[in-house]
C-alpha cells in the first residue's frame with residue numbers, strides 16, 4: 001500500500017515523496033506548485049511495516065496553493081493532521097474546489113478561512129467539534145456539504161440563515177449534534193425550506209422534531225433520510241405531489257401515525273422506502289408493490 005502512494009505521487013512529474021519512519025513525507029519544489037489535483041483516496045494507510053505514528057498528513061500539502069482538488073479518504077485507518085495544520089491548509093489552498101477528507105482525524109474546529117471556490121466539502125467522520133459556524137453554509141458556490149458522523153459538532157438550525165445557501169444540493173448532517181432549538185418542542189425552522197435546490201438531505205440520528213409533512217416543500221428531493229429523529233404526523237402528504245425524483249425515503253424510527261396513503265402516484269423512481277419503528281397502522285397499499293425499482 002505504501003508503494004501505491006509513491007506511484008500516485010510519481011505520476012505528478014517529479015513530486016517527491018518518500019516514506020520515513022513517522023509517515024509520508026512530501027517534498028514540494030517550484031516544479032510542483034502548479035499541481036491541481038491530489039487524490040489519495042481509497043488507500044489503506046495501514047501496514048505492518050509502519051510504526052504506529054504513520055499517517056500524519058505532511059504540513060507541506062499547504063504549499064500546493066494552486067490545488068483545485070484534494071482528496072484523502074481512508075477507511076478504516078485514520079491519517080491525521082498535526083494541530084493547526086488543517087487550519088493552515090484551508091488558509092493557503094485558496095483555489096480549492098473540492099476537499100474530501102473522510103475518516104481523517106482532524107480533531108479541531110472548522111476555521112472560517114475557506115477558498116470561496118469550494119463546491120464540495122466532505123468532512124465526514126473527522127472528529128471535528130465545536131459549534132459549526134454559519135459562514136460554512138454561506139459559501140456561494142457550495143453544492144455539497146457532508147459533515148456526517150461528527151457527534152461533537154453542534155449545528156444550530158434555528159440561528160442559521162439558510163436563505164444564503166441556495167446553491168446547496170446535497171446536505172449530510174446525520175449523526176452530528178444538531179438541535180432545532182434548546183426547546184425540544186420546536187420543529188425544523190422555516191428558513192431551511194429556502195434550500196430550494198436541495199436534492200439529497202440527510203438529517204438522520206439527530207433530535208429533530210416537527211411535522212413530517214413540512215418536507216413536502218422540497219420539490220427536487222431525490223433522497224431524504226430522517227431516520228432516528230422524533231418527526232411526527234401523517235404520511236398523507238405523499239399523495240399530494242408527484243414525487244417523480246424521489247429514490248430513497250427513510251423515515252424509520254420516528255413518531256409517524258396513521259395509515260400509508262393508498263392513493264399515491266408518480267413515485268416510479270422510488271427504490272428504497274424505510275418506515276419501520278413508527279406508529280403507523282392500516283394495511284400496506286398496493287402501489288408499493290407496483291413500483292418498478294423497489295427492493296422489498
Ligand SMILES: *[C@@H]1O[C@H](CO)[C@@H](O)[C@H](O)[C@H]1NC(C)=O
Nearest residue numbers: 059060061062063065088092
Ligand atoms: C502558505 O503559502 C505561502 C506561500 O503562498 C508559504 O510561504 C507558506 O509557507 C505556506 N504555509 C504553509 C503552512 O505551508
Ligand SMILES: *[C@@H]1O[C@H](CO)[C@@H](O)[C@H](O)[C@H]1NC(C)=O
Nearest residue numbers: 078080081082083105106107
Ligand atoms: C486523533 O487526533 C487527536 C489529536 O491529534 C489525538 O489526541 C487522538 O488520539 C486521535 N484519535 C485517534 C483515534 O487516532
Ligand SMILES: *[C@@H]1O[C@H](CO)[C@@H](O)[C@H](O)[C@H]1NC(C)=O
Nearest residue numbers: 151152153154177179181182
Ligand atoms: C450538543 O448541543 C447542545 C446544545 O445545542 C449542547 O448543550 C451540548 O453540549 C452539545 N453536545 C456536544 C457533545 O457537543
Ligand SMILES: *[C@@H]1O[C@H](CO)[C@@H](O)[C@H](O)[C@H]1NC(C)=O
Nearest residue numbers: 160161162163164165166191
Ligand atoms: C437572509 O435573511 C436574513 C434575515 O433573516 C437577511 O438579513 C439576509 O440579508 C438574507 N440574505 C439573503 C442573501 O437574502
Ligand SMILES: *[C@@H]1O[C@H](CO)[C@@H](O)[C@H](O)[C@H]1NC(C)=O
Nearest residue numbers: 180181182183184185186187
Ligand atoms: C418551548 O415550547 C413551548 C411549547 O411549544 C413554548 O410555550 C415555550 O415558549 C418554548 N420556550 C422557548 C424558550 O422557546
Ligand SMILES: *[C@@H]1O[C@H](CO)[C@@H](O)[C@H](O)[C@H]1NC(C)=O
Nearest residue numbers: 162163164190191192193194
Ligand atoms: C427565504 O429567503 C428570502 C430571501 O432570499 C427571505 O426573504 C425569506 O424570508 C426566506 N424564507 C424563509 C422561509 O426563511
Ligand SMILES: *[C@@H]1O[C@H](CO)[C@@H](O)[C@H](O)[C@H]1NC(C)=O
Nearest residue numbers: 236239240241261262263264
Ligand atoms: C388521497 O386520499 C385521502 C383520504 O383517503 C384524501 O384526503 C386525499 O385528498 C387524496 N389525495 C389525492 C391526491 O387524491
Ligand SMILES: *[C@@H]1O[C@H](CO)[C@@H](O)[C@H](O)[C@H]1NC(C)=O
Nearest residue numbers: 257258259279280281282283
Ligand atoms: C389507526 O390509529 C388511529 C388512532 O391513532 C385510529 O383512529 C384508526 O382507526 C387506526 N386505523 C386502523 C386501520 O387501525
